[in-house]
Amino acid sequence: MTGPDGQPVDLMKEVISLSKQRGFVFQSSEIYGGLKSCYDYGPLGVELKRNIMNEWWRAMVHERENVVGLDASIIMHPRVWEASGHLSSFSDPLVDCRNCKERFRGDKAPRAAMSAEVEYPEGGKKKGKMLKGLVDERGYVCPNCGSPDLSPERNFNLMFRTSLGSVDPMQEVAAVLAGKSLTAEEIRKILDEKVKETAVYLRPETAQAMFVQFQNVQQSLALKIPFGIAQMGKSFRNEVTVEHFIFRSCEFEQMEMEYFVEPGKQKEALEYWKNERLWWYQSYANERSKFRLRQHGPKELAHYADDCYDVEYDYPWGWGELEGIASRTDYDLKKHSEFSGAHLNYFDQEKTDPTTGKKGWRFTPYVIEPAAGATRATLMFLIDAFAYDSPRPDADGNVKLRRVLKLHPRLAPYKVAVLPLVKKEGMPELARELVQQFFREGINAKYDEQHAIGKRYARHDEVGTPYCLTVDGDSIKEGTVTIRDRDTTQQERIKIDEALLLVRKRLEKV
């Protein structure tokens, strides 16, 4: 992207800097030096994120007859994660290449015959001297340089483990180990056993609660298939790498929906939801061409999925994921039935059982899951909204960079700013009264009397406030205000009563 002066601009840097300056996103615990991948949402950030999530809830739950909500505990029974496969698949064996320093997953590395002699360039560089080595008993080489000179496999548990209960399990471990002379392996075993007694995990996805509570939700509301259960909330993953500001962080917020369908209807449902979700993003964004759907290749699919589409956005660093719409088959409900002994299935009295030919069909539903990242969506909407106002030279002829967030009015933290032109002659009083009128309508308005009027316009442009209402001398005499549009900067004089209607109209559903 280029600025109004034609100079190239680092869009991410600008967004991060504006986020901090205007109170959208701060680094967590900044005064202590910050904490890796943790961020706090400031006064405006919390409004933006909450607006995004509320819009999602409205589109997914409130405006649909057959989707209901759930708000589950973040900590769930540890067996949930055994059943879901997260305990095993989230602890991937990672290996470092001693030659080129690449880190990779051992199980996904290119296979090579054990004891075979292979050639590889020194340091992984194209012009590097060719070296020779023998493939060890693991039977694979570095995917980057082909070297067999590799570190041992190390397990990385991607779930946050903690213990439920006020007694510190380490105390018991210490008691068991006291006075014993043991090998590292033996200690490890004792540790694992003791820790496991009270071990619980912070959920790595909100989805599992919707499967685990499938029966309660379905029966309590007598839901008929197809139906969906939606949930928003925090999830936690010890990511190997965190990157791009709030794009990938260990603590993140999800908006997920599990849509249960009859076996055989999953393709049709996937088709519906992928288009629905793409459109949802586009309808709030400025640049629709920056979104696309991408189907996963067979190697990309998660262990539970038979098909998957990502909604991708063209971020400053390239195309990246916003949301995954996965066809999760009947994997999760079957697994939880197996592990818990509960019968997580559905009985349809009207349908004919395809295997017996008799009326009445009991089946395990198939699941389509649109799983969105709320924190990711927040970043995306900030990037999408970021723009420069047309250049305006000041009195000295210097061109000032004026940043504007062209946020959709429904997402904007403040919907309208009410500004007294000057702090006298009854203007502040009238402006404050007007703000109260907006509050009564449930519209987040902002009273602002600090600094010159031009600065206030600029400041509200920068946080995405769609409208500024200015109270001046004529307001008192004639009952009119000027209304200024963020995107055109055009002003119009209207009756005070009209202002409320105009703002309300702009906030109507897209």
Next chain:
RNA sequence: GCGGGUGUAGCUCAGCGGUAGAGCACCGCGUUGCCAACGCGGUUGUCGUGGGUUCAACUCCCAUCACCCGCUCCA
């Protein structure tokens, strides 16, 4: 975790082995009345953190933390 880069005022950045700087922001007074206005005055710093070398370290060395760019994982 590995490799490369960065860290100085609220923001953007300059600086350098010898007294910590600029622009913007912020505060006050005055003027002004609709697009980061003008004049005058003022405030702001653990130079990321800890250690070392040195008469002297923001500057050189080591460690550490955080961020950015690659690699692997994902919403």
